[in-house]
Amino acid sequence: MHADRQSVEAIVASLIHMFSHQQYADKVIEQTLAQHPFWDLKSKERYVTDVYNVLRFRRKLDCALGSTQSQNVEFYAWQLWVAMKLLDGVVLPEWPEVVRVSSEQLKQNLAQATDAQQYSYPDWLWQKGLDELGEQWTTVAQALNQSAKTYLRTNTLKVDSNTLRQTLSKSNIETQVLPEAGLEVTQYGPLFKTNAFQSGWFEMQDAGSQKVALLLDVKPGQRVVDACAGAGGKSLHIAALMQNKGYILSMDIQQHKLDTLKKRAKRAGVHTLETRLIKNSKTIKRLKEKFDRVLLDVPCSGIGVLRRNPDAKWHLNSNSVDNLITLQSEILQRYSQMCKIGGRLVYATCSILPSENQLQVTQFLAENKAFKLIEEQTLLPGYTSEYDGFYMAAMERIS
């Protein structure tokens, strides 16, 4: 292995930063990449992959290190990286920081590990997965431990997927057009520096996530509300599907996300979209029965997208998931009132837990006879999906 010292030092420094300040990986990675604009693509890739893999397999690595695990955060970060490489069979360079642990000892320690340690999940989440998904959980947990692939959503307001593929290929970024929607990146390059990105021809969006706006079944000229819009991944897709005709109201409780959405909408050439901050319950009440389509892409545990955010499993806990489940049910109950009679409501999460998904919808339908279920889709990594894990349910307001 050619271990590039500068990127390994950056990996260790990033881990120290995350462990000491409880910061999320994506922010630290973004900052580090910005500090190293001259790294070549290989160094960048190595850095990102290794940081995510240490975080993904942290519990397994802790277990492999056993009693040799250090309390000193710098030493510990080096130990994790070294243990990961040794378990992958990599011969390490003779650097002073490369702490000597034997790969035999690592493997021996792992032989005693529980399933939660082997698959590197916290005990509470492992148990929750087993309780909710039964024997499917182990396969799902393993599938969620893979590295994420990169997918693009073609902005059909500006370009078609084949033209986008050919244009990116001229910048040595290779992609393949997916049968249902978007492109998979097969050879990575500086996507966000391309003219195609600057001109709003695409957004990065998981192929599974692209199914949500499709399920909303929007038509040009309709009135649509995306009530948990965030930075607008789905709002922008909806605008493209509506061919920039009609009205989209994108709402969230966080203004900074809506500000990002406005910038993205400008780049994408979307001019049918308005943003609105949800200040209190009146913001929603005033919009009673005003929309043909209501999208509720609710806040969730994000367990379906652990490939992209592997550290999320160390930040979540059982209480935080319970609180999210309560919030989801309140949002579904209150925000669904914005749907007109004859209109469609879509509830979506990036979770694979039935308690955030099917059970929420079943309970809502039992309490709200004005709605009926039209279609449900569960994208379960390892089973029904090679993409991230998602759930979406389309309902019609019948009275």
Ligand SMILES: C[S@@+](CC[C@H](N)C(=O)[O-])C[C@H]1O[C@@H](n2cnc3c(N)ncnc32)[C@H](O)[C@@H]1O
């Ligand atoms: C899953 S994310 C949305 C992702 C977004 N739809 C996209 O495609 O990029 C959920 C969003 O719900 C927002 N949120 C949290 N509580 C909310 C509430 N009570 N009402 C509306 N939005 C809320 C969060 O700020 C977050 O942006």
